[in-house]
Structures are given as C-alpha cells and as structure tokens.
Amino acid sequence: MNLYEQAAKLLKDGKYTVALTGAGLSTESGIPDFRSSTGYYANIIPEDALSNDVMYNEPERFYKEGYQILKDLEGKKPNDAHFALTKLQEMGLMHEIITQNIDNLHQLAESRDVLPVHGDASHGHCESCQSVYSFEEIDDLVQGGEIPPRCPKCGGLVRTNVVLFGDAMPVEFERAIQATERADTMVVIGSSLRVMPVAYLPRQVKNLIIINKDMTPYDGYADVVIHESAAVALTRILECLK
Known part of the structure; x- marks a missing residue:
C-alpha cells in the first residue's frame, strides 16, 4: 500500500476529519509564501511589516510593505488542491477546514x-462604526492617497480583517480548537507547522496525515507524510478513493 492509498484509507476510516491548510496550498495559485527566501519578500520581516504596531504607529510603512502582501492576493483563483478539499x-470525508491562509480561496x-484562524484579506471594517468594506473599496481609499484609510461614513480608521501580529486570535480559532477536539483525523496541507498557536492543533488528533513539500516538526508524529505538492497529492488520494 503506497502513501496515497494509506492516506485514503485513513480518510475512509475516519469518523470525523478536519483539514489544516497553510501557505503551501496557495502557492500553486500564484500566491508567494512571504516566508520564502526569494523575491521581494526576502527583505520584509512579516512579523514586523504585518504587525498592528506598525499599522497604527507607522501607517506609511505598513501600506508600503505589509499592505503589499495583502494586495498580492487580488485576482487569485483556487487551484486543484482547493477543489479537491x-x-x-x-x-x-472532510468536515471543517481550518486555514492559516488569508486569501479566501x-x-x-x-x-x-x-475557519480562517488568521483572518481574511478580502474585507475590512471601520473600527468606529463597524461598517464593512471590501478590499477593493479599501484599496480605492489607499490609492487615492488616504493613508491610513478613513471610513467615508464616520471618519474612523478602516483596517483589514487579517489577524496581524499583535492582534488577539479571532473566534474562529476557538471554533478550530473545538473542531479538532471532535476529530479523530487531521490532514495538514501546505503548513510548516511552526506558527503558534495553530501548530499546537495536530497534537490533539489520533490520526495525522501531513502533505507538505518540506519537512515539518510533526513528521515523526504523523501516520502518513507525503512530501509532494498539495494539488498532486490530493488528486492522487482522490483517485484512490474512487
């Protein structure tokens, strides 16, 4: 029995299965992993550029650096891995999808x-009146020179719904914990499993499948480890399930 067949068997036998997805799932949609050592992100420290401290206290820098990471998500489409899930x-065979990705794919x-435990870049909100704005509406304000962007209704600060470094975790994270507690099987896809507190979740399940091109700290704990792209691996697992 090969790795794909083993993964398929665990999915069929699982009583309650959840997925945990990370940046490696969306790179095939043309979204760069900002932790990569290549490209212009190599000169950006995400924990700094995408922090609420910089957004509030250095807005010009935030909209030059961190905001660019969010803007790169515009126009991206789901790939075969998203559709496989x-x-x-x-x-x-799959219940909740816990995702560290902010791309809405x-x-x-x-x-x-x-459950987007790191928030969602497709929308933002006014911190004063709670009006909801699409990313396109926020971008219109930014491109019009309004930095930081202000709510056209009340003048309050408009910010992204992405969970920035320094923000509290959203309610979706509590729901992710509850989903993991219900699960007996988890499929981790495209996550380095190094970002806390989300990286704590795989320890809570009995059966663990990891699909990631690179090694993770949980490889020795997992039942099945597949070092392959998300789209290829999930497509082959689906073929085994037919």
Whole structure:
C-alpha cells in the first residue's frame, strides 16, 4: 500500500476529519509564501511589516510593505488542491477546514465550514462604526492617497480583517480548537507547522496525515507524510478513493 492509498484509507476510516491548510496550498495559485527566501519578500520581516504596531504607529510603512502582501492576493483563483478539499467534503470525508491562509480561496472553491484562524484579506471594517468594506473599496481609499484609510461614513480608521501580529486570535480559532477536539483525523496541507498557536492543533488528533513539500516538526508524529505538492497529492488520494 503506497502513501496515497494509506492516506485514503485513513480518510475512509475516519469518523470525523478536519483539514489544516497553510501557505503551501496557495502557492500553486500564484500566491508567494512571504516566508520564502526569494523575491521581494526576502527583505520584509512579516512579523514586523504585518504587525498592528506598525499599522497604527507607522501607517506609511505598513501600506508600503505589509499592505503589499495583502494586495498580492487580488485576482487569485483556487487551484486543484482547493477543489479537491471541496470534493472530499461533498463525499462526506472532510468536515471543517481550518486555514492559516488569508486569501479566501477555500470559500471561492465553494468549501463549507471554513475557519480562517488568521483572518481574511478580502474585507475590512471601520473600527468606529463597524461598517464593512471590501478590499477593493479599501484599496480605492489607499490609492487615492488616504493613508491610513478613513471610513467615508464616520471618519474612523478602516483596517483589514487579517489577524496581524499583535492582534488577539479571532473566534474562529476557538471554533478550530473545538473542531479538532471532535476529530479523530487531521490532514495538514501546505503548513510548516511552526506558527503558534495553530501548530499546537495536530497534537490533539489520533490520526495525522501531513502533505507538505518540506519537512515539518510533526513528521515523526504523523501516520502518513507525503512530501509532494498539495494539488498532486490530493488528486492522487482522490483517485484512490474512487
């Protein structure tokens, strides 16, 4: 039995399965991993550029550096890995999808019960009146020279719904903990499993499948480890399930 067949068997035998997805799942949609050592992100420290401290106290810098990471998500489309997870849900073999990604691609692939534990870049809100704004509306304000962007309704600060470094974790993280407690099986896809507190979750399940091109700290703990791209691995697992 090869690794894909082993993973498929765990999915079929699992009573309650959740996914945990990270940046490696979305790189195939053309979204760069900002922790990569290549490209212009190499000169940006994400913990700094995407921090609430910089957003509030150095807005010009935030909208020059951290904001660029968010803007790079515009126009991106789900890839085969996103659609494979939707298919697994349709087959009744996948329940919640816990994602560290902020790109909204699971939702665009029509997955349900998606828990974006690091927030979502597709929208923002006014901190004063709580009015909701699309990223495109926020970008219009920024491109018009309004930094930081202000709410056209009340003048309050408009900010992204992304969980920045220094922000509290959102309610979706508590729901992710609850989903993990219900689960007996987890499939980790494209996550380095190095970012806390999310990296704590895989320890809570009985059966663990890891799909990631690089090694993770949990490889020795997992039942199945597949060092392959997310789209290739999930497609092969689906073929084994047919």
